[in-house]
Amino acid sequence: MLTTEEMCRKFRALGLKVTPQRRFIFQVLEGNPHHPSAEAVYAEVRAFIPEISLATVYNTLRELVDLGELRELNLGDGKSHYDPDLSNHQHLVCVRCHAVADVTCDIGGLTLTPEQSRGYRLLGTDVTFYGLCPACQQQADWPGQALHLWGVSPAA
Amino acid sequence: MLTTEEMCRKFRALGLKVTPQRRFIFQVLEGNPHHPSAEAVYAEVRAFIPEISLATVYNTLRELVDLGELRELNLGDGKSHYDPDLSNHQHLVCVRCHAVADVTCDIGGLTLTPEQSRGYRLLGTDVTFYGLCPACQQQADWPGQALHLWGVSPAA
DNA sequence: ATGTATGCAAAGCGTTTGCATCATG
DNA sequence: CATGATGCAAACGCTTTGCATACAT
Numbered sequence: 001m002l003t004t005e006e007m008c009r010k011f012r013a014l015g016l017k018v019t020p021q022r023r024f025i026f027q028v029l030e031g032n033p034h035h036p037s038a039e040a041v042y043a044e045v046r047a048f049i050p051e052i053s054l055a056t057v058y059n060t061l062r063e064l065v066d067l068g069e070l071r072e073l074n075l076g077d078g079k080s081h082y083d084p085d086l087s088n089h090q091h092l093v094c095v096r097c098h099a100v101a102d103v104t105c106d107i108g109g110l111t112l113t114p115e116q117s118r119g120y121r122l123l124g125t126d127v128t129f130y131g132l133c134p135a136c137q138q139q140a141d142w143p144g145q146a147l148h149l150w151g152v153s154p155a156a
Numbered sequence: 157m158l159t160t161e162e163m164c165r166k167f168r169a170l171g172l173k174v175t176p177q178r179r180f181i182f183q184v185l186e187g188n189p190h191h192p193s194a195e196a197v198y199a200e201v202r203a204f205i206p207e208i209s210l211a212t213v214y215n216t217l218r219e220l221v222d223l224g225e226l227r228e229l230n231l232g233d234g235k236s237h238y239d240p241d242l243s244n245h246q247h248l249v250c251v252r253c254h255a256v257a258d259v260t261c262d263i264g265g266l267t268l269t270p271e272q273s274r275g276y277r278l279l280g281t282d283v284t285f286y287g288l289c290p291a292c293q294q295q296a297d298w299p300g301q302a303l304h305l306w307g308v309s310p311a312a
Numbered sequence: 313a314t315g316t317a318t319g320c321a322a323a324g325c326g327t328t329t330g331c332a333t334c335a336t337g
Numbered sequence: 338c339a340t341g342a343t344g345c346a347a348a349c350g351c352t353t354t355g356c357a358t359a360c361a362t
Contacts, residue, residue, distance in 0.1 A: 171315095171316090172316080172317090173315090173316060173317060175316095175317060175318075177317080177318075178317085207318095207319075208318085208319085209318070209319045209320065210319095211318080211319070211320080211321095212317075212318060212319075215317085215318090216317095234327095
């Protein structure tokens with residue numbers, strides 16, 4: 001994502017208005033490494049604008065996603081998470097507590113042959129790694145059955 | 157997933173009961189290549205048991221997923237899809253109509269170094285390709301902005 | 313006979329939308 | 338001043354759950 005000031009300029013250039021609500025949302029997202037959910041962004045922005053509504057947060061997040069300034073992530077917990085880091089990186093997600101670590105790994109080898117792509121025009125590839133984070137490995141109460149929730153290929 | 161008969165045996169062995177509802181759900185899923193949603197499974201099973209409830213379908217699908225007999229897929233359309241094919245394969249999803257093609261491509265090169273895995277115990281890797289299916293490439297009404305909805309690394 | 317599964321309906325959760333009001337450009 | 342954004346609350350779609358009844362074992 002661009003910096004807050006650059007985002008404000010971009011919004012104005014597109015005929016969109018820069019409200020205090022939007023500016024604070026930009027600010028909360030700028031450089032945010034925590035992959036926050038909409039609710040988490042809402043909570044953070046409320047520290048600055050207590051009256052902001054959750055709907056405004058959702059609307060602004062969607063605009064940023066549509067503008068290509070924000071990545072929407074599915075971490076498997078049923079809610080969308082948002083990542084302002086547009087650089088080529090992947091995510092390593094804890095299947096138990098949904099903690100996320102950024103991973104930079106070369107996925108250049110992942111190409112589809114013409115037979116494999118079946119006439120699809122390939123637009124992008126999502127690679128997500130699933131595992132147990134250090135903290136959750138300590139916990140004894142993990143049933144161990146939930147890997148299947150993730151539609152995942154077994155680890156090598 | 158196992159065959160319907162094998163699934164019935166497995167359920168009984170686990171102390172779970174084999175009802176006509178469950179047997180038909182197994183049957184609809186067995187070898188099903190269509191990555192159906194819960195609603196789609198419900199529709200198909202209703203052809204055999206018109207009185208079955210959607211809740212029963214959801215409950216049985218979840219049991220199968222928990223038993224590791226069914227893969228739950230997120231195709232980006234907001235609902236879960238189910239895949240009885242447990243073999244190592246990936247999915248190529250149309251970002252416009254959510255059509256799905258199975259892809260078998262070697263992801264063995266996707267390994268994380270110890271520094272990359274940050275102490276996580278790696279359980280699996282999800283690779284999903286996004287693109288435009290042949291039919292949707294014909295449509296002119298595609299805004300082309302929605303790639304960002306997918307948290308995706310740009311195509312090579 | 314025991315205990316689990318079922319159907320139904322309601323609740324739950326994340327997200328979107330309608331509408332009157334407000335404020336940016 | 339005109340258009341687009343806001344807040345609120347209601348609606349939404351998917352999924353889960355509570356409960357009384359029915360059925361598999």
